[in-house]
Amino acid sequence: MNRNASRFDTNQACSFLGVEAIRQLQTRLLRRHLKLCREHSPYYHNLLGDFDFSGFKIGDLARIPTTDKAILSEKNDLFTAVPEDEIRDISFSSGTTGAACRINYTENDLDRLAYNDAVGFASAGIGRGDRVLLTCTIDRCFIAGLAYYMGVRKLGATAIRNGINSLESHADIITQLKPSSIVGVPSFLRHLGIFLKENKIDSTCVRRLICIGEPLRDENMETSSLGKQLLQAWSAQIFSTYASSEIVTSFTECSAQCGGHLPPDLAILEIVDESGNPLPSGAIGEVTVTPLQVTGMPLIRFRTGDIGFMIDKPCRCGRSSPRIGPIIGRKAHMLKIKGTTIFPTAFFTVLDSSPEIAEYYLEASGDGLSDRVEIFVALKKQGIRLDHVAKRIQARSRLSVPMRELPMEDVRKKVFSTSRKPVRFFDLRKA
Numbered sequence: 001m002n003r004n005a006s007r008f009d010t011n012q013a014c015s016f017l018g019v020e021a022i023r024q025l026q027t028r029l030l031r032r033h034l035k036l037c038r039e040h041s042p043y044y045h046n047l048l049g050d051f052d053f054s055g056f057k058i059g060d061l062a063r064i065p066t067t068d069k070a071i072l073s074e075k076n077d078l079f080t081a082v083p084e085d086e087i088r089d090i091s092f093s094s095g096t097t098g099a100a101c102r103i104n105y106t107e108n109d110l111d112r113l114a115y116n117d118a119v120g121f122a123s124a125g126i127g128r129g130d131r132v133l134l135t136c137t138i139d140r141c142f143i144a145g146l147a148y149y150m151g152v153r154k155l156g157a158t159a160i161r162n163g164i165n166s167l168e169s170h171a172d173i174i175t176q177l178k179p180s181s182i183v184g185v186p187s188f189l190r191h192l193g194i195f196l197k198e199n200k201i202d203s204t205c206v207r208r209l210i211c212i213g214e215p216l217r218d219e220n221m222e223t224s225s226l227g228k229q230l231l232q233a234w235s236a237q238i239f240s241t242y243a244s245s246e247i248v249t250s251f252t253e254c255s256a257q258c259g260g261h262l263p264p265d266l267a268i269l270e271i272v273d274e275s276g277n278p279l280p281s282g283a284i285g286e287v288t289v290t291p292l293q294v295t296g297m298p299l300i301r302f303r304t305g306d307i308g309f310m311i312d313k314p315c316r317c318g319r320s321s322p323r324i325g326p327i328i329g330r331k332a333h334m335l336k337i338k339g340t341t342i343f344p345t346a347f348f349t350v351l352d353s354s355p356e357i358a359e360y361y362l363e364a365s366g367d368g369l370s371d372r373v374e375i376f377v378a379l380k381k382q383g384i385r386l387d388h389v390a391k392r393i394q395a396r397s398r399l400s401v402p403m404r405e406l407p408m409e410d411v412r413k414k415v416f417s418t419s420r421k422p423v424r425f426f427d428l429r430k431a
């Protein structure tokens with residue numbers, strides 16, 4: 001088999017297969033994937049030994065140990081399963097903790113990625129003839145922006161690569177080119193939507209916002225306050241999408257907007273407990289993905305470090321593939337304060353919906369026994385009191401958390417200084 005031959009045709013996407021057909025397809029692809037891992041990846045060659053995959057079922061996956069970013073980073077080279085001259089793109093996965101991992105993509109992987117994003121965009125209703133404004137970077141060794149661009153092309157839609165640019169520049173593009181869809185980070189799209197409204201710039205051409213990096217739903221699948229603010233600022237539908245560089249697979253919401261769909265031919269999704277045991281649908285645990293049909297750096301049971309849950313009931317859109325709910329938090333960001341376990345997102349939810357707060361960030365500190373949190377805020381107007389916000393935080397978290405007011409400039413500088421995405425959690429805890 002020529003491992004570089006393209007096998008990803010959007011006309012043959014299997015999004016609407018039934019549960020049994022998905023199981024059969026995934027079993028076949030999984031066996032092929034495991035064989036490829038053992039034969040070509042030095043890491044998995046050592047790990048899998050003479051494991052017999054001929055009768056291997058999806059339920060047997062739990063017999064194989066999980067892997068994570070720390071292992072991938074430490075043994076980076078051992079995960080590469082192709083000769084150097086078959087690598088077409090080298091990216092780095094962004095990490096909030098530890099060293100960045102190098103990810104090698106082959107021609108097959110880039111083609112697979114284009115297909116992955118095309119299928120995701122299609123589930124959100126984008127198709128041929130749509131103009132898609134991309135407000136994310138396509139370079140800097142990140143894969144996401146390139147994946148969106150390739151996905152738009154693969155779908156037969158038109159990409160407008162305005163990237164990370166000023167509000168004025170995006171406003172000009174929207175006026176001139178009338179995109180039907182925008183891909184971007186929701187908190188940025190909120191700023192852009194408010195800017196357009198304040199300047200009386202017509203944005204009614206935009207019918208869909210594809211939102212990356214920050215969830216739009218809460219744990220009960222209700223639209224979050226960030227999602228509500230987007231709906232107020234735009235006359236567009238909002239779609240959440242979840243992905244990472246390592247899993248090379250995205251989970252994008254459909255028109256029913258109740259969780260991101262797994263492309264069943266591209267990955268197997270598990271939610272696992274601390275020891276790596278799979279948890280039932282609806283249970284909260286670590287999002288763990290086995291990406292299928294990858295050749296450059298194939299992975300088995302990759303623990304993403306993100307905490308979420310799976311929904312396996314058939315969707316109103318007609319797809320039977322499992323869905324992923326909103327990411328509740330990063331495993332590494334889990335806080336233990338006076339016996340309460342909580343993720344920073346719980347505080348974000350309150351702060352996002354507080355009309356007094358313009359911008360904010362959190363700092364965690366502690367020595368490993370009990371964590372401490374302090375919230376830093378910039379207010380919309382000088383002189384507003386913070387009592388109401390503090391009460392809301394206490395009601396949500398049952399914790400009394402100190403808050404400090406800072407000038408807007410200082411807070412924004414901190415939030416937007418370290419990453420392409422806004423960073424609102426700073427972890428100063430001793431390991």
Ligand SMILES: [Zn+2]
Binds near residue numbers: 255
């Ligand atoms: Zn659906």
